[in-house]
Amino acid sequence: MIATDQLSLTFAALADPTRRAILARLSRGEATVTELAEPFAMSLPAVSKHLKVLERAGLISRGREAQWRPCRIEVEPLEEVDDWMAGYRRLWEERFDRLDDYLRELQQKEDGAPDR
Amino acid sequence: MTSTTHGATTFTLTSDTEITMTREFAAPAALVFEASTRPEHVRRWWGPRDHEMITCDIDLRPGGSWRWVLRDREGNEVGFHGVYQEINPPSRIVHTECFDPVPDDESLVTVTFEERDSRTLMTSASRYSSKEVRDIVIQSGMEAGAAESLDRLAEIVVELGQTVAG
Numbered sequence: 001m002i003a004t005d006q007l008s009l010t011f012a013a014l015a016d017p018t019r020r021a022i023l024a025r026l027s028r029g030e031a032t033v034t035e036l037a038e039p040f041a042m043s044l045p046a047v048s049k050h051l052k053v054l055e056r057a058g059l060i061s062r063g064r065e066a067q068w069r070p071c072r073i074e075v076e077p078l079e080e081v082d083d084w085m086a087g088y089r090r091l092w093e094e095r096f097d098r099l100d101d102y103l104r105e106l107q108q109k110e111d112g113a114p115d116r
Numbered sequence: 117m118t119s120t121t122h123g124a125t126t127f128t129l130t131s132d133t134e135i136t137m138t139r140e141f142a143a144p145a146a147l148v149f150e151a152s153t154r155p156e157h158v159r160r161w162w163g164p165r166d167h168e169m170i171t172c173d174i175d176l177r178p179g180g181s182w183r184w185v186l187r188d189r190e191g192n193e194v195g196f197h198g199v200y201q202e203i204n205p206p207s208r209i210v211h212t213e214c215f216d217p218v219p220d221d222e223s224l225v226t227v228t229f230e231e232r233d234s235r236t237l238m239t240s241a242s243r244y245s246s247k248e249v250r251d252i253v254i255q256s257g258m259e260a261g262a263a264e265s266l267d268r269l270a271e272i273v274v275e276l277g278q279t280v281a282g
Binding site for chain 2 (some may be wrong): 008012013014015081084085087088089091092093094095096098099100101102103104106107110
């Protein structure tokens with residue numbers, strides 16, 4: 001059940017556009033709080049709050065150097081989410097691939113029809 | 117014959133209770149709409165390849181109901197049903213959806229079709245009554261997909277980026 005709890009924690013942390021933006025930024029490399037705050041019209045304490053949520057969910061870790069404590073993304077919880085969603089994604093991917101093929105088929109038929 | 121490259125589907129966990137999927141198709145919206153709403157078309161693509169679609173009832177009008185049932189190779193049946201709330205050809209459908217194993221719970225699905233340069237972006241957003249129900253739905257999909265290889269982490273990070281970029 002620990003795994004489920006971790007997953008819940010991860011989802012709660014991901015269910016916020018600012019935190020997803022922060023993760024997207026961190027997926028390109030480490031950054032300091034100041035750097036992370038830059039693209040948002042947001043105070044440093046507000047950004048710090050979001051970082052705490054991400055840190056608690058294990059989605060980021062922070063350097064130990066007191067001065068700047070750069071943030072970095074931690075992939076493990078995301079991998080768990082990815083594993084969790086993989087089958088569902090595959091199911092829909094296959095469904096949409098079939099629809100894609102079928103639409104092509106329909107259009108080929110249509111092209112041959114006299115009214116087009 | 118089917119050596120065509122397929123477009124990528126984007127999956128986003130829009131919130132604790134939602135899943136949004138987007139996919140582009142090389143066809144005008146009217147055709148994608150038709151293929152998504154007429155039983156003779158839906159039967160051709162909606163079920164997984166190794167499943168048979170044994171029921172595909174569609175009463176396409178606000179208040180009209182739908183019921184789709186799949187049967188796998190072992191003979192297990194799994195059904196979905198719901199009621200159409202909004203029909204706006206060729207751009208939008210809103211309907212409720214019940215997954216038979218969770219009959220007391222209803223999700224709300226909004227499907228939009230946006231045409232650009234005779235291509236169509238389909239967006240399907242499902243909102244579940246709770247996180248638990250959403251998880252059950254995803255897990256049932258996982259069972260169907262369990263044998264396949266897992267997609268990689270890079271994707272979800274890219275998706276997160278796309279969520280941000282809009």
